[in-house]
Amino acid sequence: MIVNVIVIILIIGTYVFFFMKKESKAVAVGNQVEIMVSGGYKPDVIRVKKGSPVTLKFNRKDPSSCLEELVIPDFGKNIKLALGEITSVEITPSEPGEFQFHCGMNMYHGRILVEN
Amino acid sequence: MKKDFHISGMHCASCAMNIKSVLNKVPELKNVEVNFASEQASVEHDGDFPKDKVGSAVESLGYKAHFDEDNKDQTPEDAAELESKRELNELKTKLTWSTFFTVLLLIGAMFIQAPEVLRNPWVMLIFATPVQFWVGAQYYKSMWASLKNRLANMDTLIAIGTSVAYFFSLAVLLFEEQLIQLGIEPHVYFEVSATIITLILLGKYLEKRARGQASSAIRKLLDLQAKNATVVRDGKEIMIPVDQIVVGDTIIVKPGEKLPIDGEIIKGETSIDESMVTGESLPVEKGVGAKVIGATVNKSGSIRIVATKVGENTLLAHIIETVKRAQASRAPIQKLVDKISSVFVPIVIILALITFLMWFNFGPEPAFVRGLVSLISVLIIACPCALGLATPMSIMVGTGKGAENGILIKDAEALEVANKINYIVFDKTGTLTYGKPEVDGFEIVARDTDPQFIKNAILAVEKLSHHPLAEAVVRYLSNDTEVPEAEGFVDRSGFGVKATVNGKPVLIGTKKLMESENIEVTKEADKLAEGWRDKARTVSYAAIDNKIAALIGISDLVKPNAKEVVATLKKMGITPVMITGDNAKTAKAIGEQLGIQEILSEVLPQDKANKVKELQEGAKVVAMVGDGINDAPALATANIGIAMGEGTDVAIESSGVTLLRGDISLVPKAVNLSKSTVKNIKQNLAWAFGYNVILIPVAMGVLYPLFGILLNPILASGAMALSSVSVVVNALRLRTKKL
Numbered sequence: 001m002i003v004n005v006i007v008i009i010l011i012i013g014t015y016v017f018f019f020m021k022k023e024s025k026a027v028a029v030g031n032q033v034e035i036m037v038s039g040g041y042k043p044d045v046i047r048v049k050k051g052s053p054v055t056l057k058f059n060r061k062d063p064s065s066c067l068e069e070l071v072i073p074d075f076g077k078n079i080k081l082a083l084g085e086i087t088s089v090e091i092t093p094s095e096p097g098e099f100q101f102h103c104g105m106n107m108y109h110g111r112i113l114v115e116n
Numbered sequence: 117m118k119k120d121f122h123i124s125g126m127h128c129a130s131c132a133m134n135i136k137s138v139l140n141k142v143p144e145l146k147n148v149e150v151n152f153a154s155e156q157a158s159v160e161h162d163g164d165f166p167k168d169k170v171g172s173a174v175e176s177l178g179y180k181a182h183f184d185e186d187n188k189d190q191t192p193e194d195a196a197e198l199e200s201k202r203e204l205n206e207l208k209t210k211l212t213w214s215t216f217f218t219v220l221l222l223i224g225a226m227f228i229q230a231p232e233v234l235r236n237p238w239v240m241l242i243f244a245t246p247v248q249f250w251v252g253a254q255y256y257k258s259m260w261a262s263l264k265n266r267l268a269n270m271d272t273l274i275a276i277g278t279s280v281a282y283f284f285s286l287a288v289l290l291f292e293e294q295l296i297q298l299g300i301e302p303h304v305y306f307e308v309s310a311t312i313i314t315l316i317l318l319g320k321y322l323e324k325r326a327r328g329q330a331s332s333a334i335r336k337l338l339d340l341q342a343k344n345a346t347v348v349r350d351g352k353e354i355m356i357p358v359d360q361i362v363v364g365d366t367i368i369v370k371p372g373e374k375l376p377i378d379g380e381i382i383k384g385e386t387s388i389d390e391s392m393v394t395g396e397s398l399p400v401e402k403g404v405g406a407k408v409i410g411a412t413v414n415k416s417g418s419i420r421i422v423a424t425k426v427g428e429n430t431l432l433a434h435i436i437e438t439v440k441r442a443q444a445s446r447a448p449i450q451k452l453v454d455k456i457s458s459v460f461v462p463i464v465i466i467l468a469l470i471t472f473l474m475w476f477n478f479g480p481e482p483a484f485v486r487g488l489v490s491l492i493s494v495l496i497i498a499c500p501c502a503l504g505l506a507t508p509m510s511i512m513v514g515t516g517k518g519a520e521n522g523i524l525i526k527d528a529e530a531l532e533v534a535n536k537i538n539y540i541v542f543d544k545t546g547t548l549t550y551g552k553p554e555v556d557g558f559e560i561v562a563r564d565t566d567p568q569f570i571k572n573a574i575l576a577v578e579k580l581s582h583h584p585l586a587e588a589v590v591r592y593l594s595n596d597t598e599v600p601e602a603e604g605f606v607d608r609s610g611f612g613v614k615a616t617v618n619g620k621p622v623l624i625g626t627k628k629l630m631e632s633e634n635i636e637v638t639k640e641a642d643k644l645a646e647g648w649r650d651k652a653r654t655v656s657y658a659a660i661d662n663k664i665a666a667l668i669g670i671s672d673l674v675k676p677n678a679k680e681v682v683a684t685l686k687k688m689g690i691t692p693v694m695i696t697g698d699n700a701k702t703a704k705a706i707g708e709q710l711g712i713q714e715i716l717s718e719v720l721p722q723d724k725a726n727k728v729k730e731l732q733e734g735a736k737v738v739a740m741v742g743d744g745i746n747d748a749p750a751l752a753t754a755n756i757g758i759a760m761g762e763g764t765d766v767a768i769e770s771s772g773v774t775l776l777r778g779d780i781s782l783v784p785k786a787v788n789l790s791k792s793t794v795k796n797i798k799q800n801l802a803w804a805f806g807y808n809v810i811l812i813p814v815a816m817g818v819l820y821p822l823f824g825i826l827l828n829p830i831l832a833s834g835a836m837a838l839s840s841v842s843v844v845v846n847a848l849r850l851r852t853k854k855l
Contacts, residue, residue, distance in 0.1 A: 003476060003484075004473065004476070004477065007469050007472055007473050007476075008473070010469050011466055011469045011470065011473075014462055014465050014466050014469065015462070015466060017266055017462075018266060018267075018268060018459075018461075018462035019459075019462065021266045038261045038264075039258065039260070039261025039262035039263065039264055039265045039267060040261075040262060040265035040267045042265070044265075061261075062257070062258055062261045063254045063257055063258060064254065064257070064258030064261070064262075064269060064271050065320065065324070066258070066269040066270060066271065071444055071446075071508075072444070073444060073445055073446040076440065076441030076444050076445065076527075077444055078440065078443050078444030080199065080200070082198075082199040083199065083203075084124040085122070085124055085182070085199075086122060104504065104505075104508065105457065105500065105501060105503075105504025105505060105508075106450075106453070106454050106457050106458070106504055107267075107269050107270075107457050107458065107460075107461070107500060107504060108267060108269070109458065
C-alpha cells in the first residue's frame with residue numbers, strides 16, 4: 001500500500017515538476033548578453049531590438065553532450081560550445097518576431113524575441 | 117592599464133579567491149579581481165602586461181587563463197576540434213576503467229565457477245562504486261543542472277536508472293533481513309548499473325567519433341585556404357599572411373602553389389586545378405584576364421594575379437558560409453520530432469513509474485524486484501538521442517557531400533523540395549549549350565548595296581550591344597577596316613537593336629522585329645532562314661535602309677553530355693523542359709538533338725517567370741536551371757532555383773541549389789543527392805521512432821504475459837547504445853553513395 005502511494009505521488013510529482021512550470025520572463029538585452037549553459041539556457045528568453053547587432057555569449061558549464069551544440073536555425077548558426085569557455089555568436093535580427101535557439105538535439109530551448 | 121581575461125576550470129567561489137591571491141603575488145599587477153560567476157579576471161598593470169607570469173600563476177593552481185591573443189589564429193572550428201579531441205581522450209580513459217570493473221562484475225555475477233572473491237557482494241560494491249560515481253559523474257552533474265531548470269535529458273534517465281539499481285543493491289547489502297521481512301527478494305544488481313554505464317559510454321564514444329566524420333566537410337573546406345602569399349608591394353616581393361592581402365594587391369603564384377584569394381590573371385599563362393572547390397576534375401587552362409579562384413592550385417606556369425575578392429568575399433568563404441548555414445537549417449519534416457523530443461524524457465519517467473506499479477500490483481512474485489528491473493529497463497532503453505540526431509546528421513552529411521562535388525545546397529528545405537521535382541526547366545543558353553554563340557553563317561541578300569558597307573554597318577551597331585549574340589557577330593566581323601559610328605542606339609530586349617549608321621537606319625534582330633518595323637522579308641531570305649533553323653541555328657536579320665540586307669546564322673554549341681543528362685532525368689521520372697528566346701524551329705531542332713520534347717520557344721526574358729508559373733499549375737514541383745544572372749526572377753519563381761555558374765561569378769545566395777561549375781551533369785546529381793538525403797532522413801526517423809515505440813513497451817513487459825519474456829536492463833542499455841550510433845552510421849553511409 002505504502003509503495004503504491006509513494007509511486008503515485010512520484011508520478012504526479014514528475015508531471016507537475018516538468019509540465020506545469022511557469023514560462024520564464026523575457027530578459028531585455030542591449031548589444032550583448034551572457035547566457036549560462038547549464039542544464040538549459042539562462043536566461044532562456046531574451047528580448048532584442050530589430051536591426052541592432054547582438055552578441056550572445058554562451059558560457060557552457062554543463063558537461064552533458066546534450067548541450068555541446070547550439071543551433072539558431074533562423075540565423076543559420078550551428079556551433080560547438082567548448083566546455084568551460086565562452087563562445088560568442090553575433091546575430092543581427094532584421095525581422096521582428098520570435099526565433100528559437102536550441103541544443104543539437106532540440107531538447108533544450110531558448111527564444112529570441114525581436115521587437116521593432 | 118586595465119586588462120580583462122577569461123579563466124576556465126573554476127568550480128567554486130573559493131577557486132576565485134585562490135586565483136586572486138596568487139595573482140596578487142605577481143609584482144606588476146594591482147587591483148586584482150576574479151569573478152567566479154563570469155569566470156573573468158580583471159587586473160591593472162604597469163608597462164607591458166606580464167602574460168607569461170599571469171598564465172603560469174593561474175596554471176599553478178590547475179586553472180587556465182585565456183588571453184585574447186591566444187585565439188587570434190584559432191578559428192572557432194579549431195577550438196571546437198581541440199575540445200572534441202580532449203573529450204574523446206577523456207571518454208577513452210573512463211571507458212577503459214569502466215570496462216575493466218564491469219568485466220570483473222559480470223564474471224562474478226554470471227558464473228557460478230567464478231572465484232569466490234568476485235562473487236562477494238561487498239567486493240562487487242567496491243567495483244561498482246567508481247563506475248557509478250566517477251565514470252557516471254557526468255550523468256549526475258547533468259541531471260542536477262537540468263533539474264534546477266525543471267528540465268530533463270537523456271542523462272537524467274541514465275542517472276535515475278543506474279541509481280535505482282545501485283542503491284537498491286546497496287540497500288540489500290545493508291538491510292538484507294528487513295527486506296526479506298517485507299517480502300522483497302534480496303538480490304544485488306551492481307553488475308547491471310555498471311554495465312549500463314559502460315555500454316552507454318561506449319555508445320557515446322562511438323557516436324562522438326562518427327559525428328566527427330559527419331562534420332568533416334567544413335573542416336576540409338577550411339583546410340583548403342592558403343596560409344601565406346607572395347605579394348608585390350613597393351616593387352618588392354614579400355611573403356605575408358593571406359588575411360593581410362587587400363583588394364588590388366598583385367600576387368605572384370608559382371607552379372605548385374595555392375592561389376590565396378579570388379583574382380584575375382594579369383601576367384602569365386597556366387593550368388589550374390580547381391577540383392577542390394568546383395569539383396572539376398580536369399585542370400583548367402587560364403591566361404591573362406581570366407578569373408581565378410582562391411584555394412585552387414596553380415599547376416604549370418608562374419602567374420601574377422590582382423586580388424579582386426579577399427576575406428569573407430571570396431568564393432571559398434561563401435561556400436563555407438553556405439554549407440554552415442545549410443547544416444544549421446531545419447528540415448520541415450523535423451517539426452513533429454521537435455514536439456516529441458521536448459516532452460519525451462518526462463513521459464518516459466512517468467511510464468517507468470507506471471510500469472513499476474503494474475508489476476508490483478499485478479505481476480507474479482517476486483513482484484517488487486521484477487517491477488524494479490522493468491522500471492530500470494524502461495528508463496534505460498528510451499533513446500531521445502536517436503530522435504534528435506536523425507535529421508541533423510543526414511543533413512550535415514548530405515550537404516557536406518554536395519559541397520565536395522560542387523553542389524551547394526542552401527538549406528534543408530531546398531533538399532526536401534529537390535526531392536519532389538516533376539519538371540526541370542533549362543534556360544537553354546549556358547546550361548544545355550555553352551552560352552558562347554558563334555556565327556556560322558553570314559549571307560548578304562541585298563544585291564544593290566555595297567557588301568563592305570553592310571558588314572561595317574552591322575559591326576558598328578552590334579558593337580554597342582552587350583547581347584551574347586551581338587558579341588558573336590562582332591567577333592565574326594571584326595577586321596582592321598575603319599568602322600563608322602552608329603548613332604541613336606536603341607536596345608529592344610528580346611527582339612533586337614536599332615541605330616543609324618551614315619544616316620541610314622540599321623535594324624538587327626528577329627523576324628518579329630522586322631515585321632513590327634514593316635520591313636518586308638523576301639522569300640529568298642525566308643527560305644535561307646528556314647534551312648538554317650533546321651540546323652539549329654539562330655537567325656538574325658539585318659535590315660539597312662528599310663530593306664533586308666543580310667542574314668546571320670548563329671549556333672551555340674550543345675554541351676556534349678547534355679543529351680545524356682536529359683535521358684538520365686527522364687529515367688528519374690522528371691520531365692525536362694527547354695525555355696529559350698530562340699525561334700520555334702531553331703528551338704525544336706536543338707530539342708531534337710537533345711531529346712527534349714517540351715519546348716518553350718520565343719520566350720522573352722521577362723516572361724520566363726510566367727512560363728514557370730504556368731508549369732507549376734496543377735501542383736507540379738518545378739525546378740529552374742539558369743545562370744542566375746538574367747534569369748533571376750524565373751529562378752526565384754520556381755519551387756527550386758538551380759543556379760549554374762563558373763567559379764567566382766556564381767550567385768550563391770539567390771538560389772536553392774548552386775552548381776559551382778558549368779557541368780550540366782551536376783543537375784541529376786543534385787537531384788540524386790537530395791533524394792538520397794531525404795531517404796536517409798526518413799530511414800533515420802523511422803528507425804528512431806520505431807525503436808522507441810516498439811522497445812519501450814517491450815521493456816515495460818508487454819511480452820511477458822504472452823511469451824514470458826522480460827527484458828534484461830543490460831540488453832536495454834546495449835540496444836540504447838546501438839540505437840544512436842546506428843543513426844549516425846546510417847547518415848555516414850551517404851558519404852560513400854555514388855551520385
